[in-house]
Amino acid sequence: MHAHLPPVVGGLTETRAGQRIAQHTCKGIYEGKRVHLVEREEQLIHLRSMLDQLTERRGSITLLDAPAANGKTALLRAAGQLAEENGALVLHATASAMERSLPLGILRQLRASALLPPGDLGTELDGALRAAQREALGGPSSSGELLHSYDRLCAAVLALSESVPLFVGIDDVHHADPPSLRLLLHLARRLGSTRIMVVLTDHADLRTLPGAFRAEILRRPWFHRLRLAPLSRDGVARLLASPGRERRPGAEELYALTGGNLLALHTLTEEWAHATEPELTGYGLAVAEQVQRGDPVARAVARAVAVLGPGAGTGELAQLAGVEEHAAGAALHALAASGLLGADGFRHPSAARSLLAGLAPQERDRLRLSAAALLHERGADPGRVAEQLMCAGSGLEPWAVEVLREAADQALLGHRPRRAADLLTVALRTAGDRTVRAAVQARLLHAEWQARPAAVARHLLPLATEAMAGTLEHTELPALVGHLLWHGRPGAAADILARLRSAAGAAPGGPAGAAADGREDGGTGGPAAGPAAGSAAPELARLEGWLAWTHPALAAAAPGARAERAGAHSLPGTPLGPVFQLTDALRHGRPQEALGQAESALARLGKTSPGPWAGETLRLALDVLVAAGRSATAAGWAERLAGLGRRTEAVAWRAELSAARAAIALRHGEFDSAVRHAREALALLPAKSWGVAVGLPLSVLVLACTRAGRLEEAGTYLSRAVPETMFETRYGLGYLHARGHFHLASGQWHAALADFQSCGELMRAWGVDVPGMPPWRIGAAEAWLRLGNRDRARRLTYEQQARPGAADPHARALALSMLASTGGSASRPHLLSEALQLFEDCGDIYHQGRTLAALGQAHHALGDNRRARMLYRRARHMAALSGSVPLCEELLALLPTDGAGDRDTPAAGGTAPRERPSAALTDSERRVAALAARGYTNREIAAKLYVTPSTVEQHLTRTFRKLGVKQRKELPVVLGAPAAD
Numbered sequence: 001m002h003a004h005l006p007p008v009v010g011g012l013t014e015t016r017a018g019q020r021i022a023q024h025t026c027k028g029i030y031e032g033k034r035v036h037l038v039e040r041e042e043q044l045i046h047l048r049s050m051l052d053q054l055t056e057r058r059g060s061i062t063l064l065d066a067p068a069a070n071g072k073t074a075l076l077r078a079a080g081q082l083a084e085e086n087g088a089l090v091l092h093a094t095a096s097a098m099e100r101s102l103p104l105g106i107l108r109q110l111r112a113s114a115l116l117p118p119g120d121l122g123t124e125l126d127g128a129l130r131a132a133q134r135e136a137l138g139g140p141s142s143s144g145e146l147l148h149s150y151d152r153l154c155a156a157v158l159a160l161s162e163s164v165p166l167f168v169g170i171d172d173v174h175h176a177d178p179p180s181l182r183l184l185l186h187l188a189r190r191l192g193s194t195r196i197m198v199v200l201t202d203h204a205d206l207r208t209l210p211g212a213f214r215a216e217i218l219r220r221p222w223f224h225r226l227r228l229a230p231l232s233r234d235g236v237a238r239l240l241a242s243p244g245r246e247r248r249p250g251a252e253e254l255y256a257l258t259g260g261n262l263l264a265l266h267t268l269t270e271e272w273a274h275a276t277e278p279e280l281t282g283y284g285l286a287v288a289e290q291v292q293r294g295d296p297v298a299r300a301v302a303r304a305v306a307v308l309g310p311g312a313g314t315g316e317l318a319q320l321a322g323v324e325e326h327a328a329g330a331a332l333h334a335l336a337a338s339g340l341l342g343a344d345g346f347r348h349p350s351a352a353r354s355l356l357a358g359l360a361p362q363e364r365d366r367l368r369l370s371a372a373a374l375l376h377e378r379g380a381d382p383g384r385v386a387e388q389l390m391c392a393g394s395g396l397e398p399w400a401v402e403v404l405r406e407a408a409d410q411a412l413l414g415h416r417p418r419r420a421a422d423l424l425t426v427a428l429r430t431a432g433d434r435t436v437r438a439a440v441q442a443r444l445l446h447a448e449w450q451a452r453p454a455a456v457a458r459h460l461l462p463l464a465t466e467a468m469a470g471t472l473e474h475t476e477l478p479a480l481v482g483h484l485l486w487h488g489r490p491g492a493a494a495d496i497l498a499r500l501r502s503a504a505g506a507a508p509g510g511p512a513g514a515a516a517d518g519r520e521d522g523g524t525g526g527p528a529a530g531p532a533a534g535s536a537a538p539e540l541a542r543l544e545g546w547l548a549w550t551h552p553a554l555a556a557a558a559p560g561a562r563a564e565r566a567g568a569h570s571l572p573g574t575p576l577g578p579v580f581q582l583t584d585a586l587r588h589g590r591p592q593e594a595l596g597q598a599e600s601a602l603a604r605l606g607k608t609s610p611g612p613w614a615g616e617t618l619r620l621a622l623d624v625l626v627a628a629g630r631s632a633t634a635a636g637w638a639e640r641l642a643g644l645g646r647r648t649e650a651v652a653w654r655a656e657l658s659a660a661r662a663a664i665a666l667r668h669g670e671f672d673s674a675v676r677h678a679r680e681a682l683a684l685l686p687a688k689s690w691g692v693a694v695g696l697p698l699s700v701l702v703l704a705c706t707r708a709g710r711l712e713e714a715g716t717y718l719s720r721a722v723p724e725t726m727f728e729t730r731y732g733l734g735y736l737h738a739r740g741h742f743h744l745a746s747g748q749w750h751a752a753l754a755d756f757q758s759c760g761e762l763m764r765a766w767g768v769d770v771p772g773m774p775p776w777r778i779g780a781a782e783a784w785l786r787l788g789n790r791d792r793a794r795r796l797t798y799e800q801q802a803r804p805g806a807a808d809p810h811a812r813a814l815a816l817s818m819l820a821s822t823g824g825s826a827s828r829p830h831l832l833s834e835a836l837q838l839f840e841d842c843g844d845i846y847h848q849g850r851t852l853a854a855l856g857q858a859h860h861a862l863g864d865n866r867r868a869r870m871l872y873r874r875a876r877h878m879a880a881l882s883g884s885v886p887l888c889e890e891l892l893a894l895l896p897t898d899g900a901g902d903r904d905t906p907a908a909g910g911t912a913p914r915e916r917p918s919a920a921l922t923d924s925e926r927r928v929a930a931l932a933a934r935g936y937t938n939r940e941i942a943a944k945l946y947v948t949p950s951t952v953e954q955h956l957t958r959t960f961r962k963l964g965v966k967q968r969k970e971l972p973v974v975l976g977a978p979a980a981d
Contacts, residue, residue: 059192059198061222062200083165105176229337233251256347283351302331405427548587554728586624589803629842636944659696705717709885711745736755759779777799812838833855836969843934875891929956
């Protein structure tokens with residue numbers, strides 16, 4: 001696919017040519033090819049001019065300065081090729097740092113690079129090499145003898161140039177051995193009127209040549225210096241040009257990654273030629289190789305750049321590299337000039353990774369730890385310091401623990417719990433002090449609950465041990481109690497609660513503290529009294545209020561009185577504050593009084609990262625809205641929070657939100673949606689990680705599948721093992737209630753009655769027989785009715801109506817429906833009509849369908865068959881919308897087919913096809929009418945469509961006129977279909 005990209009060869013593109021290039025000139029690299037340089041035209045013109053001047057006996061020495069891997073070698077060889085084509089004898093050598101200790105190593109290469117003609121030059125070369133070797137070995141030779149050898153050698157070279165022009169090319173001259181450099185200087189002084197052209201290459205800007213050598217050649221009038229830069233954007237584009245073919249990657253992308261560096265370009269084009277989305281490993285290795293071949297200072301600075309990353313200042317880099325700041329600045333300039341560095345460090349992370357991967361692990365860790373210490377001393381952001389500590393992994397000093405904790409807090413605020421958990425894991429491994437370890441592990445528990453819920457259990461018992469030992473701060477204890485109870489460890493939770501109660505009881509304001517305040521001796525209230533104990537009392541009272549609602553078996557007696565004494569009703573300064581306020585309203589059957597707190601709590605959840613009590617706050621706030629008859633508002637909040645939740649890593653939060661959405665969908669009678677959300681909750685958080693709260697999604701699944709007629713599926717959910725301790729919590733109440741309805745649908749009346757009665761006994765014993773809890777009396781009444789005992793059914797229904805908070809519209813509607821079932825036929829239409837209105841206000845389409853069916857039967861019994869058929873049709877449509885197959889089948893038996901057949905009847909587990917609304921309505925009128933047909937109030941419709949209630953009223957008025965109806969009950973049921981979305 002990418003074979004059209006021409007291979008990059010040191011700034012060259014290759015084409016075939018007829019001329020043959022002598023093998024001794026280019027050492028086979030460009031055999032049989034003519035090379036064309038890109039953006040090197042000016043330099044080639046200059047070199048050709050120097051060659052032309054040889055005919056006029058005007059020798060020259062030219063220095064090609066270029067950053068590493070930017071084409072100076074290719075240009076040198078191209079110049080040699082031109083010289084050979086013009087009849088010159090080409091001698092070439094390449095210096096190497098590894099051969100710098102070899103005397104006259106450059107001379108040896110020059111001697112071997114070409115077949116010299118017979119004469120004195122070969123003899124003099126051999127003599128000079130022998131003299132240099134004796135000097136290196138400390139033999140009888142002297143520097144004077146070597147100097148005479150240089151002089152004779154230069155004379156032989158000059159004599160040879162009389163017969164044939166000479167081209168001498170030396171690559172990487174900065175690595176040449178000192179004797180070779182002295183010989184070059186000896187020759188350079190004599191080039192003025194000769195036919196000798198010398199071309200050298202050197203690294204730009206690093207000043208690696210010895211100062212004496214550089215100063216000497218700079219003084220010569222025949223010295224020339226040519227600078228080479230990386231390719232420009234246009235140069236990269238020219239290099240990639242291939243007419244008629246798609247070019248990928250583009251020149252802009254390649255330039256951004258390489259800065260025009262030729263070796264990097266070559267490697268990238270090779271990688272992209274063999275992979276659609278390469279990992280750029282070869283590119284990274286190529287950059288690392290260039291750095292390794294460079295100056296030691298540049299290497300150290302490049303490693304510092306790789307470690308510190310973008311944003312590092314020159315001072316920081318110099319300190320980490322162990323060099324002077326001016327030297328670091330010069331190295332940065334040279335690396336940038338070569339194209340290896342961009343404005344923010346390396347141009348791609350693979351380059352930094354490859355450079356560091358080439359280091360020994362110990363050296364790499366040392367660099368990371370040094371970088372962390374440097375950044376910490378300079379007051380850098382904790383996240384930046386922690387990144388270095390995490391890369392080192394071990395050998396951390398004690399100060400690192402606090403930095404890792406601060407970075408973890410930042411990660412949690414940024415909705416990155418996985419990162420926070422990783423940071424705290426390293427902090428826990430590093431911490432030595434027991435108290436610090438306990439604090440770190442408590443924070444790790446919270447982070448892993450959001451990121452990796454399955455890993456939480458391993459922290460519970462160690463933290464419980466620390467709590468009992470007093471090494472865990474009291475502010476962490478309520479959350480630990482919550483986790484222990486969630487994971488079915490009530491014994492450990494009870495021990496910590498006893499410790500908390502003891503500390504709070506000895507504090508001012510606690511029960512024991514109150515008694516102590518009245519003592520004449522002015523006692524202090526015991527050893528637990530003090531600031532910590534005093535602040536623990538209100539928090540314990542809030543915790544007790546939550547326990548009384550969620551885990552009533554563990555709650556203290558009279559939590560309300562304790563809360564009043566401890567000041568739990570004061571401004572909520574902790575996460576437990578909203579939890580207590582919401583549970584207090586639910587527990588006392590006053591959800592209407594906490595509507596403002598519920599919406600405020602939900603608004604805060606949408607703006608902050610999930611805290612330790614976020615899940616509880618979410619469930620309680622939505623429960624308050626639902627219990628107060630604001631289920632549509634609750635659904636709106638849940639939908640908004642779900643949109644935000646998709647962008648977070650907090651798995652547990654998303655799972656709890658899905659379970660809450662499932663419960664709301666069930667309340668609305670939308671069984672397909674309820675099942676979908678509940679399954680999502682269990683997919684995000686496996687049943688084991690749900691702990692005792694597994695009753696939340698399971699109860700929804702059981703009840704939704706039961707009412708949809710999917711009894712076999714409901715039975716599979718009931719067959720799943722659940723923790724025994726679940727039945728000591730409110731989650732068990734919902735499970736019992738759902739199982740009771742399953743038994744009702746299965747014809748097991750006594751088993752159903754037993755479940756509903758068990759639910760009621762627990763609620764009465766715990767003091768939570770209030771709205772917001774399952775309406776067990778209605779279920780038990782239905783079981784008694786199926787068993788033929790109308791009196792017991794009616795008595796339970798009257799009890800339900802007499803309960804505190806019976807004004808809950810949904811609970812009242814259920815009671816009215818049951819009274820109609822147990823009462824006389826004359827009162828049924830009135831009771832059912834009132835129940836229908838309440839169900840419409842609540843948006844419960846399933847119970848609307850059931851109530852419409854019952855109302856149709858009531859009118860049929862009174863002889864009003866026309867009214868009954870209309871009600872049956874509406875009931876069938878509502879049943880189809882909810883997905884209740886049993887209700888649809890029951891209605892089909894009651895309603896004769898009229899040619900449409902059972903068009904509205906859903907298949908098992910599905911929903912019915914939806915009829916098209918009247919074309920006489922505008923889109924806005926149709927949307928409002930559809931929601932009104934579903935039972936939404938004007939205010940709820942306004943909130944859902946983001947309009948004012950008066951606009952809703954105007955739309956409904958026009959709709960009534962167009963459709964010829966007088967009230968929303970008469971709206972065609974088909975209008976309800978679009979609102980299901």
